[in-house]
Structure formats: C-alpha cells, structure tokens
C-alpha cells in the first residue's frame with residue numbers, strides 16, 4: 001500500500017470543530033495532531049470530556065476526586081498545547097458513562113453553544129479494534145452520545161425544547177469525524193503536527209506508565225496510517241457527511257498541503 005499510495009490526503013477543514021471524548025487523554029491519543037494542524041491553519045476547536053477520568057488508576061485506594069482534579073489539570077495543559085479555544089468537563093462517572101438523555105442534553109448544549117461545523121468522536125461501532133483489544137465501554141458510550149447529539153438532537157428545535165426557549169438555537173453539524181474506527185475513509189496528513197500530539201500526551205503523566213514507549217508507539221501509529229496516503233504520518237477517520245457544503249462564505253475550507261492533489265476519496 002505504501003508503494004502506490006492510492007489515496008490522497010483529506011483536505012476538508014472545518015472552521016469550527018468540537019472533539020467529544022469520554023476521558024482526559026482520549027483526545028490526545030486520538031485526533032490531537034489533526035486538531036493541532038487545523039488550529040494552526042485557522043480553525044477554532046473546543047474539547048468536551050464527558051468524565052474526568054476518576055477511575056483511571058491502578059490502586060483502589062486512590063481518591064477518585066483527587067484523581068479527577070489531577071486529570072483535569074493534565075487535560076487542560078494538553079489542550080493548551082494543542083491549541084483548543086476551550087474545554088468543558090461534564091463530570092459524568094468514569095467507567096459508568098451511559099448514552100442517556102442527560103448526557104445527550106449536556107452535549108446538545110455544548111454543540112449549540114459552540115456551533116461547530118464538525119464533531120470528532122470515537123467511532124461507536126468499534127467494539128473490538130481490528131488489530132486487537134476491546135474498546136472501553138465509556139468510549140463507545142461517548143461516541144454514540146456524540147452521534148445522537150449531532151443528529152438529530154442539536155438541529156431539532158423540539159429536542160430538549162427548553163434549550164431553544166433559553167436562546168440556544170438549533171445547530172446543524174455538517175460532518176462527523178469518527179476516530180479509532182475499523183472503517184476509516186479519510187486520512188489527514190499530520191507530518192507537521194505529530195510533535196504537538198506527542199507533547200500533549202506527555203502532559204498526562206498519571207496515565208503514561210511507560211514514558212519511554214510513548215514516542216515510538218505514537219510515531220509507529222502515525223507511520224502506519226500515513227502509508228495509506230504516502231506520507232510520513234497521518235490520522236485516520238471514518239467521515240460521515242451529514243450536510244453537503246453550500247459553498248457559502250465563512251464556511252469550512254479546503255486546504256491543499258504542498259505536494260498533494262487535494263482530493264478526498266471516501267470522505268465525501
């Protein structure tokens with residue numbers, strides 16, 4: 001696959017995007033390099049963590065509230081490195097996240113407030129990773145809640161009608177970018193931003209048990225995904241187009257990195 005590089009890098013870029021994840025560090029193991037690249041190119045991003053990772057330790061004596069505070073601080077530092085405009089913690093319980101109406105209302109509130117063109121979330125259809133392992137129940141719940149909040153709830157004025165009554169008008173999210181997917185359809189070239197992903201991940205020391213293995217692992221992931229488009233590093237997404245571009249001013253833009261054709265097979 002690396003020999004022929006049959007695909008080109010995905011170049012659609014949202015002006016505004018929101019990353020919705022279960023735990024502090026998910027966004028940094030996930031689409032951090034894409035987020036950093038888009039922000040560098042002029043996009044505005046916001047991060048939403050459904051839980052504060054209060055069950056993410058190896059010792060049962062750990063105080064979950066203290067751990068949550070540590071992990072929120074780590075995530076804030078990492079978000080600054082990536083360049084997010086802001087971050088929301090929804091304070092749902094780690095390990096017990098449910099795609100219920102309460103979570104969906106929180107997410108609709110976030111979406112209607114920030115009004116992103118694209119939402120990035122874990123592919124909720126990933127129960128088992130194709131290369132081995134189980135996708136955490138919270139990841140699946142957050143991914144499914146994000147999808148359900150994007151469509152139809154955020155755009156439907158009759159969903160949670162008190163939100164519209166309070167001035168949070170319905171909002172159409174045009175695209176979903178689902179990461180950790182077994183069915184990727186788009187590859188974003190992150191050769192220029194993978195260092196920021198590494199730096200952001202290093203801001204989560206409570207979660208990195210083998211710091212010496214972090215960089216080789218992340219570079220290997222990036223290299224493997226990059227093979228699909230013949231570049232040194234990429235992040236892969238399953239892109240779901242909900243609303244075709246209207247070509248209006250101020251809408252999302254295409255960026256054409258030097259040396260690419262600028263196509264986006266499978267993405268649209």
Ligand SMILES: [Zn+2]
Nearest residue numbers: 022023026136
């Ligand atoms: Zn996680």
